[in-house]
Amino acid sequence: ELKVEQNPLFLSMQEGKNYTIYCNYSTTSDRLYWYRQDPGKSLESLFVLLSNGAVKQEGRLMASLDTKARLSTLHITAAVHDLSATYFCAVDGIMNYGGSQGNLIFGKGTKLSVKP
């Protein structure tokens, strides 16, 4: 059974601090996705990591992928309140038609709260 495990599940940070969210997965997938979800809202794509060693950065967030360790990290630098949200990592499930991404296996999410 494919599993995606995130930790921590809850994270309370102070503004200005750094922290890392971890995502372990059991499949041999070499593609990993990070999404953000605000309360009551839908999922917003943050990063798509397509190969071993991939690193993507956007503002205060940086994601990396180690396919050999089946581990992805989402690093938060100098957190600000606007980053408060739930962050999900996901991997491809079964191989889909044409290699498309159609079946994602999600972790339970990390609820991040950034306090002043």
Add this chain to the structure above:
Amino acid sequence: DAGVTQSPTHLIKTRGQHVTLRCSPISGHKSVSWYQQVLGQGPQFIFQYYEKEERGRGNFPDRFSARQFPNYSSELNVNALLLGDSALYLCASSLVAGLGKNIQYFGAGTRLSVL
């Protein structure tokens, strides 16, 4: 450009009833997937449709069914509703163009409450 649109946004039903949820993908996207998100959990895959054919199915009972229309919009049907079906139902569309990154874009979801 319009994103993925879902209707209705909220729905209240009672046990045993039937419900139909609708989704319109981003223009040009031919693949639609449905997910169920129970409060406090990550989304769980229900179905994927591409070119009007079912391409994948998650671990959900036969009470759940879906279809895709010639214009690539989709419906998710749930029969004999149970309390446990209460969740946010998300639709996602993607542009299928072979191997590579095909990001799924999610709609705002339909929140279903079963009483």
